[in-house]
Amino acid sequence: MDTRSALIEAAADLLAHSPGGDVSTRAVCEAAGVQQPVLYRLFGDKDGLLTATVDHVWDQYLASKRAAEKSADPLRDLRAGWDSHTAFALAHPNAYKLMFSSALRSQPQAAEEAMRLLREVLERLAAQGRLRLPPDEAARMVMTANTGVALALITRPALYPDRHLSELVRDAIHRDILLDPRTDTTEHDIRRAAATTLLSALGDLTPQPFTQAESALLGQWLLHIAGKGRGDG
Template sequence: MSIRDTADSPRRRIIEAALELLEGGGSDAVSTRAVAAAAGMQPPAIYRHFGDKDGLLEAVAEHGYAQFLETKRAQLDLSPKDPVEELRRGWDMVVEFGISRPELFAVMNRATGSGTDAAHQAGLEILHGRVRRLAAAGWLRVDEELAAQIIQATGRGGVITWHSTPAERRNPALLTVLRESMVAAVTRAEPTVPATESGPAPAARALRAALPDDTDVLSDAEQRLLREWLTRLAADGGMPQA
């Protein structure tokens, strides 16, 4: 949260009023007049702080990302030591957020501003950290980047499918099956010991995950080259054969 968005700032009051209207009536309910009235201000204040309605919705999306990241970071402190269970809990948290706050989730996914992009990248760093821990423990069966994409796609797809399905036809089992399908796609049934498993891909994934971000042993150019080689080796044969 920036200094300009402190709890008692006019800008923050406008954002929170807009968020309440959004979650109560959708984006159509977020008119400048309605937001100004809810925030106890005049409409020109919205134009002064946000430019127009699109700018206001971008700020609402950024505020939503901040709340979302706060929850994700808090979850890191409570995550189980088992990286597969950590993956499940992280996926469940994202999906629960999207299902319980559909209007905000939709606005966040449409946002393109620099603030939301930075927050999105921060969320991706948490996701990639989870994937790296899977790889380091010998659980990962696909390349790290592909695993992150599968996790994202199934989570977002589950939320979209849930909301596009009539309420009387929604089945919570869909989310459980989708989550377990994701887990099966990116992890092995049992962790492997890369040194004894045939093929270079598992060893490359584990070694790349264990590499420090910086080391005095290798130059920057050597580190980049090593990571490139490991990435290529990790992708080779990463997907299970049919």
Template structure:
């Protein structure tokens, strides 16, 4: 087994190769296959190379999770804006559920508290969700604070994937994630304008329209040109209190 040189381009290429090999082993054989010896052997390098480049196996797993999830987040961020923020929010949910079910072992790594809290890719994914929620808020369809909507969608999406992954594949109910999404959106969205469909539940409380207006106005406060920074901060605080009261 030949050791690849560890300087400049050689070091970078060796690291990238190790991450790719570990990602493949994780995807095809699960976490048990991602051992220092197994990855080094499959990549054609000596085991000490992994320690020099990643510190230990956990460091390698962090790099694998970051690599795969970063590619997913980049694709999600570049997804076309359909012009319908609510439809785009649903599309993002469907992509998230599909990614989790297709990458079971990796998803478990990504949502582990220790890794999720320090992952730039996870933070970037949340920023994509926040941007989509903000677009919904700007249309006047959001009846809770933006941060609350993000937290609910993120928690529900993670929970739905983990619940489905805990089931044998043949017993998974594809409608579970749909039902979870419907429950969340009923708690965070106002009704669209227009006649009420006969099958829909009773209209939301009238206070929702006032809250939705406050949430929508909150999205434009940072761009109001004639206010000082202090005035913008004060106005934002008032609107936040109105939403959460």
């Protein structure tokens, strides 16, 4: 193991066992068996070390998501993704809090990849005509809600003692972003779902029937239709 990896591993272990969710650079260096100047040369400062450590811890979680086989039903994958996100937060509370904390000046790269993997599932749902709104907007809603409930469970366990809360919030959010063919039968519902489906397929058309400018304009129109209204007709 190289020196950089040894420092990250030491920081991850100390972070996981820290009652207050903080670690000192001195403790990290002692655990890794290196001098502090080496840490600053490799990471710049403590913020750089913690950012790299959060990415390392999160990469273990994201690796399982990358390796997971897609099921025939993207909704099943969406539900599983939410549940694994919450389970990761509960298993690694200190790293999770750092990931979404303003304490770090630089955003860990894992945050962007987590959002990208979520969008991929939502794009599959959109392609099937099952999404009420554009995948990017749906992804922001899902990630915000999943993050919020996970942070509530790990930072305020006395106030939110029931982990079943995560499932309740999950189902409520999914009802809001997904089209239910049993009940969502109005022209408005169908029009928005159709626009979202077309929007998801726009970049995959081969050969492209539109110029770049035409595709951009059509995308704007479809976004307007898909995102219009939430009930304003």
